[in-house]
Amino acid sequence: MQQTVLIIDDEPDIRELLDITISRMGLHTIAVGNVRDALQALSKTENISLCLTDIKLPDGSGLEIVRHIQQNAMCTAVAVLTAYGSTELAVEALKAGAFDFINKPVSVEQLRSLVKTALKLDRRENQFDGSSNTRLLGETQSIVNLREQILKLSRSQAPVYISGESGSGKEVVARLIHANGPRSDAPFVPVNCGAIPSELVESEFFGHSKGSFTGAYDHKEGLFEAANGGTLFLDEVADLPLNMQVKLLRAIQEKAVRRIGSNQEIPVDVRILSATHRDLSKAVAAEHFRSDLFYRINVIEVQVPSLRDRASDIPLLAKFMLERIGRDWGVNPPTLDKSALNSLCNYGFPGNVRELENIIERAATLCEKGTITASDLSLPSPIQQANIQNKTSDSGSHFLAASGQLEEYIAGIEKEIIADALEANRWNKTESAKNLGLTFRQFRYKLKKYNLE
Template sequence: MTEKTVLIIDDEPDIRELLDITISRMGLHTEAVGCVADAIEVLARQPVQLCLTDIKLPDGSGLDVVKHIQQHCNDTAVAVLTAYGSTELAVEALKAGAFDFINKPVSVEQLRNLIKSALQLESSSATAIDSSRNTRLLGETEVICRLREQIAKLARSQAPVYISGESGSGKEVVARLIHANGPRRNAPFVPVNCGAIPEELVESEFFGHVKGSFTGAYGDKEGLFEAANGGTLFLDEVADLPLNMQVKLLRAIQEKAVRRIGSNQEISVDVRILSATHRDLSREVAAEHFRSDLFYRINVIEVAVPSLRQRASDIPLLANFMLEKVASDWGVAAPQLSDEALRCLQSYQFPGNVRELENIIERAATLCDNNRITPADLSLPGTENNHSEPVPVSHLAAATGDIEGYMAGIEQDIISGALEANNGNKTESAKMLGITFRQFRYKLKKYNFD
């Protein structure tokens, strides 16, 4: 087996020696140099699997090394060493293509974790598909092809990624694919809906607690960061995090360490952060609902997931795949979409995106006769087959004398429809309606759904 080489670039001999000793003990060959020119010479004459470079160098910058490697050494992972607190430089390096960064003074444990992750890149194959048939990026449109290319590149990095897109567009699918095609793919992928956690339990859920730290803490509990250690933590609907928790989350990400509630001991964690929300996070920052420092920390690279409207020509492929899945799950022959039904699907706007298409297909497969889906089976909102003639509002007002009661009735019908479309799943129903889980839970309580 060929010995793997790590290139160390730092102008301080003591740091070069420390890194050399630590990395050599991991059974790796090292080359240590003190400037950009010498580093480029090493890269030109021999294969290098990982490069560790300081940011400030006598004849240039570590960013110059990152850019050179991106252009000339695609198979080399590069990480940067930064002075403590130089977050802006670290973020700039990640945007330029660095795999990860580590703060000085260097923690031996963090250094080893970084090296192990970086060297696993060689065996990663970013194909925008994981082992689960439910997690794949189907489509042949240009926007989807570009998204696959982005996923392949991001899978090779440890940079925090912010995934934007409408509800139901597939943000979690993208997050899972970034994880599944990268060096952390054999470690945990831990998704969390930030809006689904009661505010008083958020800190405990993220960081864990020790027995007796608060009423109801009957035993020690690890938090989500510990559960995701070595893998990926996916913060879905991150905009719903309370402001006081955002400060603590920022610290955990920067320090790569957490402290359980009631404990004085810090626990090192090696976690890649992916996040998403259907909201405009920059507007949330402007409205002071989301901390700007956390926004810039998690939004190192942004990936926009297209709406289904932006890739309408993918609808036939998606619909037929969903029908095959339904047939497989139910153990029956797959229903066929009539030409008319397919035209209806392609002309519909899909405010709920891929998730809404999946719900419509599953419902139609249940309702159709002779294993053939017609427009009537789709029951698309706004089509004549979906609703009977509406009763004029003036008649309702005359009958009830209560316009507020009338509007409340409409809201209850919408909530009931969302629950039915999502098989009673409250989290997915809230997403479909474009409201937070807390708002949805309030409305359920208000109308006695629980």
């Protein structure tokens, strides 16, 4: 059956361009010029797969179309056309339920890409798809709600900001949003923004041309190009240097990148998902993170619950982890005795699901006769737990947060302290160095090291 696309634009030339381009893709089109005719077409025509609407119309707004479709025709994807510089309206449309947006003047290549992606939704079953390698296990209400939210978000192209504590499963959520959406056959490219040296960030994201700098012996595609057609997941996005944040914002808004050393822009079709364990709004308030980028990537926020907030899921998670260990090791999976299960359920897990995985794997190695006891878990005593809790910050205890990455963790703390000192002294470097007991030369070195100049 031929799929139908509804086109809504009051400018005849643009309406004709859209009509011709989409018709040549083998699709049936209905083209109208105002809200009234659009609503009439939606009520009379069955199985409209995609609605493409301008934001500003003679008798109303394209947002009315978006909201009408959300309430009455959820199976219809809706995308909006926005004039250059109307990013705020595009973001508002995404929040209202629009699938995606495209800027005027319309690029035929971008239009075709958007239409193809949107129409893939029409062929996907409306059910949650968790692969064997990526699962969101749990039966608590918060996890049930999260799975429903993932399914809804997977049908959109809106940027999603995933917040939650370290180890809570933010990347799992990002992978499931990708896997359940129309881009599931395209690449999912995760990148830890805090793990890239500041001098290499631009090259990693945008690529470089041969000879553009010392060591650039060949052309290299960046992460945006690698994720073209798919999803780019920016983990620990709060760690991006300020100068890179400006360039990232432009790439997201223009849907194009320019390799270092090249004058040619490369169109990219990438969905942006981002995450951090930090409070990004506080980073914006402290001017460590650009507000315009924050509002661009935080169109929709997803909160991943901590493990202690869904403690009743611990037995289910532990059982799954043990079964996976059994498969990987080629042995019968160990079991947890009652004392071990009680100990796990009463532990606070500042390191969340990642910490549970480490504890289970260690206990499976140490246990005897295939049964894990409370002593095999090596959990902190109640007094030790209390001490850890007293030292716990928003990101978890220092000990657990630094596990396996001590130098990077200490560097992150030092960077925050220096940034706070600069803020307190209104960016007076001499006073900031004096407050921290550093020589000015030492302070300048650290500013350069952490890209805070």
